Amino acid sequence: MKDLEKIAFNIRKNIVKMIYKASSGHPGGALSSVDLLTVLYFSEMKVDSENPQDENRDRFVLSKGHASAALYATLAEKKGLITQENLFGFRNINSPLQGHPDMKKVPGVDMSTGSLGQGLSVANGMALAAKLDNKDYRVYCLMGDGEIEEGQIWEAAMTASHYKLDNLCAIIDYNNLQIDGKITEVMNPTPIDEKFKSFGFNVININGNDMDDIQNAFDKARKAKGRPTAIVAKTVKGKGVSFMEGQASWHGKAPNEEEYKAAIEELESKLK
Amino acid sequence: MDINQKKATRQSFGEALVELGKINENLVVLDSDLSAATKTSLFAKEFPERFFDMGIAEQDMIGTAAGLSTCGKIPFAATFAAFATGRTYDQVRNSVCYPNLNVKIAGTHSGITVGEDGATHQMLEDIGLMRGLPNMRVLSPSDDMQTKWAIEEAFRIEGPVYIRLCRLATPSIYDEKNFEFGKGMMHGNGTEATIFATGDMVWSALQAKEELAKEGIEIRVVDIHTIKPIDREIIVKCAKETKKLISIEDHSIIGGLGTAISEVLTDEYPAKLMRIGMNDIFGKSGKAQELLEYFELNAEKIIKCVKNVDNL
Known part of the structure; x- marks a missing residue:
């Protein structure tokens, strides 16, 4: 786990730097999902950085596409998928790193996303293809807790369950905040676990900022047969940078120079 | 046919x-x-x-x-x-x-x-x-x-x-699959008018062509099966060779075949185009044939346009 902590630290640091350099981006929901992405890409998923298009690889769909900085920083840690130089061109006109992930521009991105609510359907399609081809790859889909207010998510939840997609693992980044405020106040999607349970999912509640908890959940998900799994991951929006933590205002705002320095300093102090 | x-x-x-x-x-x-x-x-x-x-x-x-x-x-x-x-x-x-x-x-x-x-x-x-x-x-x-x-x-x-x-x-209409992606199918080469038609309107356009021929009015029909990419060449060719241009579609006149043809004409060979279609309105219930008559999506409408009885 020590190594994973170091990787998560690098990802968090790079997210803050990317968004600072671009003067735009979404730090809150990127930072909340870092630990999930770290365990996925460095422990759970079969992904070969030498061959990112391998047809037998596990797939990942970032349905909450605005957390793109977290995905890019994670792919940069997976050596070779994104160079450090490219990483800090994030959101610039000449960069392949679009504001929201573009699968045609970045090897390692399995699906273009950005318009919320669409990723779970796509992940279902990938999981169905695996079943048709008798392949054993798994498909992971990360959604925001605000995102599941979109109706298409529940259409897709029906499908995953109807077609018994046990090779699908949905993950909800439950940081409790969306742009306009607390999810329970803007448009209450809770109880999230009960909803997925009633749709036929194997539901696992975890602390989504705890690496052991996350890995245990993926282990359980792999063992569940005949139904899809939903991991409801309680997280802290802005995790790792205290002044961003639990603040809806940091959903889509870049830090200024002073805030950037303070954020990096804090992240570094925690690593020691 | x-x-x-x-x-x-x-x-x-x-x-x-x-x-x-x-x-x-x-x-x-x-x-x-x-x-x-x-x-x-x-x-x-x-x-x-x-x-x-x-x-x-x-x-x-x-x-x-x-x-x-x-x-x-x-x-x-x-x-x-x-x-x-x-x-x-x-x-x-x-x-x-x-x-x-x-x-x-x-x-x-x-x-x-x-x-x-x-x-x-x-x-x-x-x-x-x-x-x-x-x-x-x-x-x-x-x-x-x-x-x-x-x-x-x-x-x-x-x-x-x-x-x-x-x-x-x-x-x-056709006996064989002799089509090319992005290329319209020209029926006849009359010069009085060109009727650009698509989908279920192609048959109506061919009927109009036959009726008009009985009166000695020779027109041509272009079946636009590929709306995008559209056949720019055939549109310009017909604009140059025929006196009148008419489009007909079972679709709104906004955004459909008529619009696509207008765009080509605007770019390459400005000419008047009469667009027959649904005029920025919704449809309604009824039998298909009754509706085609009610909304004038038929051979009769094309004939009236060719003869200038209806001047769109």
Whole structure:
């Protein structure tokens, strides 16, 4: 786990730097999902950085596409998928790193996303293809807790369950905040676990900022047969940078120079 | 041409899927609880393991098709045109066209020939919606043979394709699949007028041509089966060679065939175009033939326009 902590630290640091350099981006929901992405890409998923298009690889769909900085920083840690130089061109006109992930521009991105609510359907399609081809790859889909207010998510939840997609693992980044405020106040999607349970999912509640908890959940998900799994991951929006933590205002705002320095300093102090 | 040999293009679509399914096992078909009407039921019966009924959830159907395509499958997603393009516009835009995925969307029951179901189900804006999306191609076949070709062509093309189909059985026009993607089919070479027609309006245009010929008025009909990319060459050629240009479509005059032709004329050879279609209005219930007469989407209207009785 020590190594994973170091990787998560690098990802968090790079997210803050990317968004600072671009003067735009979404730090809150990127930072909340870092630990999930770290365990996925460095422990759970079969992904070969030498061959990112391998047809037998596990797939990942970032349905909450605005957390793109977290995905890019994670792919940069997976050596070779994104160079450090490219990483800090994030959101610039000449960069392949679009504001929201573009699968045609970045090897390692399995699906273009950005318009919320669409990723779970796509992940279902990938999981169905695996079943048709008798392949054993798994498909992971990360959604925001605000995102599941979109109706298409529940259409897709029906499908995953109807077609018994046990090779699908949905993950909800439950940081409790969306742009306009607390999810329970803007448009209450809770109880999230009960909803997925009633749709036929194997539901696992975890602390989504705890690496052991996350890995245990993926282990359980792999063992569940005949139904899809939903991991409801309680997280802290802005995790790792205290002044961003639990603040809806940091959903889509870049830090200024002073805030950037303070954020990096804090992240570094925690690593020691 | 055979007026007694009638078939709806949705039927031809279902038959073509079965034939393609036999030669390529990556072909998969999705439907939203309308397989009996869209005729994907024919494929479902033959290849149940490759058919996915997605229930009444069109947005999810498009997303699922997108996911299947990223793993090497060639999905055809079918439902009524209203839901295939209107209900799912954002999914088609962001999950199919932006990543340029190999997804085919078939919209059956386009236009007012849906009939009795009325305005909610009579899709008159689908060409406009799909034509405006980067990476999307739009096919609008006119009869059985052309539909079979269109489905094979959509299957062959790498990337998104929308195929516009109809509920109403219409006469057979062609005996062989002698078509080229992006190239209009010219019938006759009269110089009094050119009628650009698409889908179920091609037959009406050919009827008008025949009637006018009896009076010594020689016109030509151009069957535009590929609306995007449109055949710029044939439009300019006809603008140069004929006295009058008319378009007819079972679609809104905003965004459809007439608009696409106008764009080419504006760019390359400014000329007046009379656009026959639905004039920024919704349809209504009635029998298909009654509606075609009521909204003047027929040979009589074309004849009046050619003869300047109706000057659009």
